[in-house]
Amino acid sequence: MESLYILIPLSILVIALIAWVFSWAIKNDQFEDMKGPGEAILLDDDTPKQDQ
Template structure:
């Protein structure tokens, strides 16, 4: 019975900490774009876009 006097306040404190971390994650934008990273991995380019622009300019000069 005495252990409940320690465990109940600790569980309430833990619940508030988890709730606070979740609130912070929502407010900082962690859950804004859930689909973007999944789509970006499908459209992986081997050459960065700056290199593509430079390559096009080189072909025009030749």
């Protein structure tokens, strides 16, 4: 029972931290383009480099 006095405030603190990080990510447009960076790796430049 005594462990609940530590675990409940700790879990509330963790939930508040997660909510703050999520709101920061939304505010800074971190979720603006979800497909672009994932597909950019597939659009590789297939032209061979020329030695100079």
